[in-house]
Each structure stands twice: as structure tokens, then as C-alpha cells.
Amino acid sequence: MKISKSFNRFSYVLIVFLSMLFTFTACEEDEVLEPEREVALNLEYAHMTVGNDLVLTPLFGNIQSPMAEYKWEVSDSTVIEISSVAKNYAATIKAIGEGTATATIKTLDGSEQASTTIETNLIRETEVRLPESITAYTQSTVTITPDFNLVDIPTRNYTWSASPENIISFETNPETYEVVIQGLTTGTTELTISSEDGGIVGTTTVTVEDENDGILKVLAIGNSFSEDAIEYYLYGLANAAGEEIVIGNLYIGGAELALHAQNATDNSDNYSYRKINLQGNKTTTSDVSIATALADENWDYISFQQTSSKSGQYETFTEPLLSLYEYVAQNVDNPHTKYLLHQTWAYAQNSTHSGFVNYDNDQITMYEAIVDAYSQAEDLITAYSIVPSGTAIQNARTSYLGDNFNRDGYHLNEIGRYTAASTWFEILFNESVVDNSYMPDGFVPIDLEIAQHAAHEAVQTPDMVTELTEYQSAGGTGVITKNVYIDFAASSNSTGWNGMTSHIEGSTIPNLKYEDNEFTGIEMMITSRFNGQNTSGETDTSTDFNMPADVSGKSYFGNSKREWSGRLIEKGVIKLSGFEGDSSYEFCFFGSRTATDNRETKYTVIGEDTNSAVLNTASNTDQLACVQGVKPNSDGEIIIEVSAGPNNDNSYGFFYINAMRIAPE
Numbered sequence: 001m002k003i004s005k006s007f008n009r010f011s012y013v014l015i016v017f018l019s020m021l022f023t024f025t026a027c028e029e030d031e032v033l034e035p036e037r038e039v040a041l042n043l044e045y046a047h048m049t050v051g052n053d054l055v056l057t058p059l060f061g062n063i064q065s066p067m068a069e070y071k072w073e074v075s076d077s078t079v080i081e082i083s084s085v086a087k088n089y090a091a092t093i094k095a096i097g098e099g100t101a102t103a104t105i106k107t108l109d110g111s112e113q114a115s116t117t118i119e120t121n122l123i124r125e126t127e128v129r130l131p132e133s134i135t136a137y138t139q140s141t142v143t144i145t146p147d148f149n150l151v152d153i154p155t156r157n158y159t160w161s162a163s164p165e166n167i168i169s170f171e172t173n174p175e176t177y178e179v180v181i182q183g184l185t186t187g188t189t190e191l192t193i194s195s196e197d198g199g200i201v202g203t204t205t206v207t208v209e210d211e212n213d214g215i216l217k218v219l220a221i222g223n224s225f226s227e228d229a230i231e232y233y234l235y236g237l238a239n240a241a242g243e244e245i246v247i248g249n250l251y252i253g254g255a256e257l258a259l260h261a262q263n264a265t266d267n268s269d270n271y272s273y274r275k276i277n278l279q280g281n282k283t284t285t286s287d288v289s290i291a292t293a294l295a296d297e298n299w300d301y302i303s304f305q306q307t308s309s310k311s312g313q314y315e316t317f318t319e320p321l322l323s324l325y326e327y328v329a330q331n332v333d334n335p336h337t338k339y340l341l342h343q344t345w346a347y348a349q350n351s352t353h354s355g356f357v358n359y360d361n362d363q364i365t366m367y368e369a370i371v372d373a374y375s376q377a378e379d380l381i382t383a384y385s386i387v388p389s390g391t392a393i394q395n396a397r398t399s400y401l402g403d404n405f406n407r408d409g410y411h412l413n414e415i416g417r418y419t420a421a422s423t424w425f426e427i428l429f430n431e432s433v434v435d436n437s438y439m440p441d442g443f444v445p446i447d448l449e450i451a452q453h454a455a456h457e458a459v460q461t462p463d464m465v466t467e468l469t470e471y472q473s474a475g476g477t478g479v480i481t482k483n484v485y486i487d488f489a490a491s492s493n494s495t496g497w498n499g500m501t502s503h504i505e506g507s508t509i510p511n512l513k514y515e516d517n518e519f520t521g522i523e524m525m526i527t528s529r530f531n532g533q534n535t536s537g538e539t540d541t542s543t544d545f546n547m548p549a550d551v552s553g554k555s556y557f558g559n560s561k562r563e564w565s566g567r568l569i570e571k572g573v574i575k576l577s578g579f580e581g582d583s584s585y586e587f588c589f590f591g592s593r594t595a596t597d598n599r600e601t602k603y604t605v606i607g608e609d610t611n612s613a614v615l616n617t618a619s620n621t622d623q624l625a626c627v628q629g630v631k632p633n634s635d636g637e638i639i640i641e642v643s644a645g646p647n648n649d650n651s652y653g654f655f656y657i658n659a660m661r662i663a664p665e
Helices: 002-032 224-230 234-240 257-266 290-296 318-331 354-359 363-380 389-396 414-429 445-460
Strands: 045-049 053-056 070-074 080-085 091-095 099-107 113-121 133-137 141-144 158-163 168-172 179-183 187-195 201-209 216-222 245-251 271-276 282-288 301-304 338-342 385-387 484-488 498-500 523-528 532-534 555-564 567-569 571-577 585-590 600-606 610-616 625-630 637-644 654-657 659-664
Touching (some): 045 053, 091 099, 133 141, 133 179, 179 187, 224 414, 234 245, 234 414, 271 290, 318 363, 338 363, 363 385, 363 389, 385 414, 389 445, 414 445, 600 625, 600 654, 637 654
Parallel strands (some): 216 301, 338 385, 484 498
Antiparallel strands (some): 070 099, 080 091, 168 179, 187 201, 532 555, 555 567, 571 637, 585 659, 600 610, 600 637
């Protein structure tokens, strides 16, 4: 009995031990061994466009990070490539060529694998567009860039051909198929671009003109408005862009279309023929006829325009424009001359021009009438384009410069002339004027940006105003910390000077600048007009203003004793506004008019206090009148009154202001 009990206890312990050993071994094997599974991919088939990416993600059942190692392979590396592989073996596939290929993930020993079939294709152009016709020249080149739809770079291979072959030669860009054409002889040829598979063909007619040296030649039949637009800054803009140009202007002041048409019929030689040659030199020849000017050059462009006061009255275009156009077309030597209509601009809102009444003395009414009239007139003739100078000026007026593009209410001042010339540049050369590097002396960079953008937007949208929202302010603190110089002349753009370019009330300099072109934040306005401008001041002066002749020789004048040109102007009044703080300033004035009598002028400066100084302006070359200790009033304003002094013995009481300086004390 005793032996049996011991045996049973031993047997029980042995059985328990063996059971625990088996259980431990089984658990250990469960933790180490991974059950067999087949790897799979999230896609069995995919379609891709060449250039695009696709992510393929392997599936390992519930296991996120399998212990086996895998690798990726592609069957055709010219069709797809693997650009990256993530930690979980997800692969980014990039389509690089057209075709079919497989992307495969497999274990290193190859025992498990999964594949995705990927088909790729290119986006192909389906047509090519060319200009309907172009003009090439025997001594210059012209470039055509074919327009392939759907793509920037064509996928097919193309060849150019010409028939007949001896009219032109050409060179082709092998990537874009842009073609540079050189005229060999006068004539016409069909230029064709064809794909190698024959599926796409484009054709244009190329006409080669003789005696053209690549110099653009433009002639205006106009008046002072064409003078403003093309005689001052168009050559400089073209030259800065590397373009060669010859400019002609057949000028009669105030001439309307009816007069030009009559002059053509009568072959009248009463034009002033202004011509700017290839070197930018200007000559003026009197007593020239339209026929003589037409024969002077092989003109590429000839423009017509109506006189400004009638530019918004379509009925004034109908007969004279058609008559003038027919005469010119019959007498011009170049059968490929293009004809332009120069759209003039609306007057300044403060204009006193008698023709402003045609538009209820309202600028917008006048502008809209001009746009409508020129749009209708374009259908009267075979016009290449309207030059939208009027829209460009109206665009520019939406900037911080405001309604300050005229020198007398209707003719353009310097920034106005630059704006109109920029518009002509875009029309003539078919390229944007924005960022053109031409900056004449005395201009401010921001103002040139405004002019260029105003012109560009006008060419893009010629029949409506585009607001220049990015040019609403030029800055400034309202405290003058350096010398500020102002001159008074209808046409002024001297370096370092602020030009007040109109003498009538409402004329402004919206933001006075220092000599270094930084802005002060101070506005200057004429609140009571002067009679006009005088150009007989002394040009050789010796003051610390260091004035150029264009400043000292020109002035605004008034007449306090009796009428001159139908007006009695007892004083001209200027208001400066926008001052901040209570800083004190010195105001100095220069006046000059060649004369022998006493033309004493009184300059009264009104701010917190009122003070004045006098100066005999007769033949003055070296004297200034200065007022010190001037503080702005509580509204941040300073008023300047210019009038005859007590010793002025001129019978009209003429008084003058040529220049002034504001200096911090």
C-alpha cells in the first residue's frame, strides 16, 4: 500500500511536468512562426497618363510589418519607374513613357509575389493652328510659333515645307517647331507643317515684301494729339526694346478729318511734316502735302484721327474718313500698309476747352462717346486696329495720380505723353510694354509703371476702363524733411523737380516728391487759376535753386490791373495739404520775365500765421523771395497767394511764379 501511494504521486507529478513542457513548447512555436500568406496589391490593373504618379500598396493580411523582406521590380523601365518605396513597402509608380508594363512586389527568395498591370498613354495634340497669313521681308526675319492644342510641347514629329520653295528659307526649333522665316525674294508661298503620321497638318500663306529692311515705319495724319502721342517717347520705348522705327507726323494744329480730306483732294502743301529718323533725330519740314509724305517712306502703318472735340461724334467721321482713307490707299506705294485709328482721350474734368460742352463738360460722358465713335468708324475702312490711347489715359486716371495727365485741360503732359506712346508701342510691335526699361530724365519709376500698365490694359480691353487697383498710393509721412522743388510750366519734367503742368483751378500734384524721388505725402493744388503760361523768363540764373533753363525760363502769370486775353486775374492761389505735426518750414520763390518795367510779385504764405515776401521779377536772374517759420494750420494746410506787389508799375499788373522750394527749418 505504501509503495503504491508513492508511485501514484510520482506518476502524477511526471504527467503534470510533461504537460507543462508540451504547452511551453507549443506557445514558443506560435510566437516565432508566421503563418503562410500570399502577398497581394491593392490594384490588379491601372491606367495612367505619362507624367503622373500612382501609389501601389501591398496587402499582408492583418500583419502590418511582415518579417519577410520584399523588393519591387518593373517589367519595362521605359514605361514606368519606381520613384520611392515607403517603410510598409508602398511604392510610388511614375509613368515615364507610353506602353504597358507590370509592377511586381516579391520576397527576396521569390517564394511570394504580386503584380499590377499598368497601361500608360500620352496626351496627344489633335490639331495645330497657324496664322491665316503673315508678311515676311527680304532683309529681315519673322517668327511663327505653331499652337498645338492640349499640349505645350507636341508629342508627334513634324516637318515644315514651303511651296514654292524659292520664296523663303526657314530654320526650325526641333522641340517646339517654332520656325524663323527669312524672305528670299518677293512673292507668295504656302508654308505647311505636317506630322510624320500625316494626321495633323497646318498651313499659312507667307507674303514676302521687297525693300523692307526690318525697320518699322509709321505715319500719322493728325494734329497736336498725334504730336503728344508719338513725337516724344515712342522712339525711346522702341529703342529700349531693341526695335528700329521711323516716325512721321503730318501736323496741322486742331485739324479735323474734314480738313485732311480736303487737303488730300486739293493736294494742299500746308502740313508741318515732323519726322524722327532711325537714330532718333527729329526734323521738321514746312509746306508738305500728304502725297509728298506718303512717297517719302515705305510706310508700314498710317493712322487717322478726328479732332479732339469731335472725336465722340461718329457723324463727323463718316464722309471725311472714307474719303481720306481712299486717297491714301490709292497713293501709297506699299500695298501691305496697315491702317490705324488713333483714339483720342477725354479732356480733364477741369478743362475749359470750348468743345467740352459737346459732352456736357463731363469726362466720362466724353470718354464713352469717343470709344463708341471710334468703334463704329473702324467699320468704315479696312482698319488694322484702333490705338486705344483714350482708354489708356482713362485707366491711368484711376491710379493715385488721378486726373493729372493734361497740361492745359486737354493736351497731355509728360506722363500723359508717355502713357499714349506706350499704347502705340504695344499696337505697333505686338508686345507688352510692361517692364520696358525706357525711363526719360525726370520721371518717377512708379509713375512709369502706372503708364505702362494703363497702356497694356487698354490694349487688352480697349473699350472699357480698367482700374489700376495696385497703384492707389505712393506713400509719404506728411512731414517734409528735405528740400522739395516745384516748377510751373505746361510741359515740365526736369530731374529732381515736381512739375505743376496746368495753370487752371483743380490742377494738382497728388504727392510731392523729394529730389531723390521719395514721396512726401503732401498734395499741391491750384485752387484759383493763373491766366496762363509765359515762356520768356531768364534762362541763365544764379540762385541756390540751381535751376535748369526749362524751369527758370517758364512761369505761370496773372494780371491784376486789367484784362489780358479776356481775363482779369488778381491772384493765383495754391493749396498744400496733408501736413502732419507742427514742424516749421521755409518757403522760397523765384519769378522771372524778361522786361524793363517793375513787375514786382508778392508771395503770401498762410498757415498757422500769415507772412509774405516780394520780388521784382523783371529780368530777374539771382533773387529769391523767402518766408520763414511757416507752420500748417489746424487742418494740415498751407495756402500760397501769388499777386502783384505794391511797387508793380506794369500797366496790366503782370506777376509771375516760375519755381518754389519748401525746406524744413
